[in-house]
Amino acid sequence: DVKVTQSSRYLVKRTGEKVFLECVQDMDHENMFWYRQDPGLGLRLIYFSYDVKMKEKGDIPEGYSVSREKKERFSLILESASTNQTSMYLCASKLAGGGEQFFGPGTRLTVL
Amino acid sequence: QKEVEQDPGPLSVPEGAIVSLNCTYSNSAFQYFMWYRQYSRKGPELLMYTYSSGNKEDGRFTAQVDKSSKYISLFIRDSQPSDSATYLCAMKAQGGSEKLVFGKGTKLTVNP
Numbered sequence: 130d131v132k133v134t135q136s137s138r139y140l141v142k143r144t145g146e147k148v149f150l151e152c153v154q155d156m157d158h159e160n161m162f163w164y165r166q167d168p169g170l171g172l173r174l175i176y177f178s179y180d181v182k183m184k185e186k187g188d189i190p191e192g193y194s195v196s197r198e199k200k201e202r203f204s205l206i207l208e209s210a211s212t213n214q215t216s217m218y219l220c221a222s223k224l225a226g227g228g229e230q231f232f233g234p235g236t237r238l239t240v241l
Numbered sequence: 242q243k244e245v246e247q248d249p250g251p252l253s254v255p256e257g258a259i260v261s262l263n264c265t266y267s268n269s270a271f272q273y274f275m276w277y278r279q280y281s282r283k284g285p286e287l288l289m290y291t292y293s294s295g296n297k298e299d300g301r302f303t304a305q306v307d308k309s310s311k312y313i314s315l316f317i318r319d320s321q322p323s324d325s326a327t328y329l330c331a332m333k334a335q336g337g338s339e340k341l342v343f344g345k346g347t348k349l350t351v352n353p
Binding site: 133160162169170171172174177179187217219223225226227228229230231232233234235237 | 272273274275277282283284285286287290292329331333336339340341343344345346
C-alpha cells in the first residue's frame with residue numbers, strides 16, 4: 130500500500146511564526162504536491178515538485194516556500210504565518226507520468 | 242469555463258439508493274480520470290481510477306467515462322451510511338503537466 134504521512138494532524142501557531150509541515154512517502158514517487166483545502170474553495174495547489182530539488186509554483190504560492198532535498202520528503206514552509214493561512218493542508222504524491230495520486234491524512238493548521 | 246465542473250450538492254439519499262455523481266470537463270486532452278472519497282477532517286482516498294474511456298467496476302462502485310461528451314460518472318449501488326462523504330473527481334492529461342485538475346467535490350449523505 131502507498132503510504133503518505135504528514136508530521137502533524139493538528140497544529141496551532143501564532144501569527145508571525147515560521148511553520149514547517151513535513152510530508153514523507155514510501156513508494157519512490159517522483160512527484161509530490163502540497164495543497165490547501167478550504168470550505169467552498171476546494172483543493173488549491175500551493176507548490177509541487179517534479180523530483181528532488183525541483184519545484185514549481187502552483188496556483189497560490191504567496192506566503193509559502195518548499196524544500197525537497199530527498200525523494201521521499203517534501204516540506205512546506207510558512208515563512209511568517211498569518212491568520213488567513215488557517216486551513217487544512219494536504220500532501221500528495223504520484224509516479225511521474227501517471228495519474229494515480231495518493232494523499233496524506235492532512236494537517237489542520239490554526240494560526241492565532 | 243472552468244476545466245472541471247462538479248455539482249457541489251449536498252446530496253441526501255436513503256440507505257439502499259443508487260447514487261449518481263457526475264463531473265463535466267472541457268479539456269479533450271484529459272486521459273486519466275479519478276474519483277476520491279473524503280471523510281470529514283481526513284485526506285482524500287483514491288476510490289476509482291480509469292484510463293481513457295469505458296467503465297470500471299469495483300464492488301458497489303462503477304466509474305464511467307464518456308470522452309465524446311466530456312462527462313464522467315461514479316455510481317454507488319446499495320448505498321450505505323458509511324458512504325456519507327465528499328466525493329471529488331480529478332483528471333489529468335497524458336503528457337504535459339503532472340498536475341491533476343480537481344472538481345470541488347459533492348457532499349453525499351446516506352440516511353439510515
